[in-house]
Amino acid sequence: MSIEKIADKVIETDVLIIGGGIAGCPTAVKAADHGLKVTLVEKAKPERSGSAGQGIDHYGIFPREGVTKQELIRRWEAYQSLLNGEGRFGDPNLVYKYYDSAFWALEELESQGITMRWDDGEYYWMPHGRYGGADRIMLRVHWQNVKPEMAKAVRERDVDILERTMVVDLLTNNGSVVGATAVNTRTGEFIVIKAKATIVATGLFARCYNPETPLFWKYKFRYHWCPATVSGDGWGMAYRAGAELACMDITGWHFRARDDLTISYGNFNLNEGIAGKFLTWKGKEFGFPNAGRYAELEEKGNAPLYQTLQHLPDDYHKRMEVAYVDERLVSFKVAEDRRFNPKTHYFELMPNKPHNFMTAAGISIDEDCKASLKGLYSVGDCSAGWHSCGHAVVTGLIVGENVDTYVNMADEPVVDEAQVESQKLTALAPLSVKDGTEPMELECAIRYVCERYVGQFKSEGKLREGLRRLGSLRREFLPKLMAKNPHYLMRCLEVRNIMDLAEVYINACLERKETRGNHIRLDYPDRDPSRDSMLTYQRMEKGKPVLDIRPVPELKPENAKEGN
């Protein structure tokens, strides 16, 4: 049977971009400006999709005012160590490239029509408190409408946008990625996209843990990420295709403010460079703790722990209000409905758990954002080593700028029919299952496994039991997933990604037999010096999981030279 007969639609393109968020949109614009045929696949609609859908209040970090790129790399590594312990957790050359491209990316964004300046025509540089520096190196932006602006730039170009479409899996041929299959989640249409280059831009992963609010059947995560973004679609598809994931044992750890809801009350102060006060319930002040310190405070009866902003002056609160407008308009409604005053409120800091993978994990990439498979790139939060909107834009622009070199020398993509057929079966099978399992039921079961058997305080027995339970969930329930309509096909495919990544996650945790930073193994309470600056890399090879432990690359001499 030919591909045309298997698929409802076959698209041939130079560049396939998966995900139309804050990384995917600038990539599409840049690649289209190089004269390439670009196809953008988006689960929702680029105007309001992804982590930046509700808006953003700050952008980027720039080497300026005497702060060198090398100093910024040191600060980035110090921040990583604050969370993850001793050693280094990502390729510093990538970080160098990010800072080196920061001003170029700023110009590019402005030329794409993105508002970077305030009404008076000037940039507003704000101090960046998060890394301990007070230098004015970060842009404060009014970006409530950054996604509509980015989407407009894409639509002004000749980019083929497939909305409400979810990628099933990547297509491979002799170790190269040659496109992907996708399904329209409103019509059920099955689509084959042949592409010379494929760029994954789907964001982070978090949905193997419970949401922050006690509604376990619901989607609700920290304030940054839309649930459609954190299902780990890009990581799942890359891993199944044979690409390498890095640092899946390193989950970020941060507070979850109980009253935070979708918003950043109590977190914005970090971005404005002024610290809120952390208090125990008895009113005793304490410093910003990591996972171990938090547990210690709680064990000694100091919980609940609070953060408050009430000591700050009025003009500061006014600045905060503008930040809410820029990043989370809905926060005003939250405070109003709940009848609390953010100025005087005590925001409870919730017990710790590893709820996301935001500090180091993702698709392993080289300095050109190429993944370990030929023809595959990863930009934005998808990539290992760095996660932020500034990074998303820069990596997107770098790939958009250079992908034509690869496309021009790549062969015509040849797609394997058997592979397309099996992916079609995977995608559409739940439509014909009756009396099966609803995707949310299985998702809750996976989340329960991670909550119970992985969590913050890990040990070999629990991890192995978790792995066993995941295995039986996979065997018993994955084939029984049912979808009443094409909308639920999206949820079924998400659950498949969540399940695959939960397994990769547990395997990585099992292999790290030590305690370091927020990776706490009760059975190995000490740091293993032989794992200093050694990262975990995982991939699928001939259907079997392979785990590699390799050192973090060193900063190249030319990048390490102060002032370069």
Added chain:
Amino acid sequence: MPAKIDYKKCIGCQTCYDICPIDVFTWDEETDMPKVAYEEECWHCGICWMECPKRAIDITFPASFW
């Protein structure tokens, strides 16, 4: 119900149906109006609420948020 449509105010412009990041809305062909079809998936991001040109959408937060 998380997102609630006030049909007295709704003009059927399709904005909410178009932009919801989770695809919580479907289109009711009979009434030519949007419908909250997958309310259990709503995460209260407020995008429909902020984009609705007629302020016809209200967001209700669940009890456990309090």
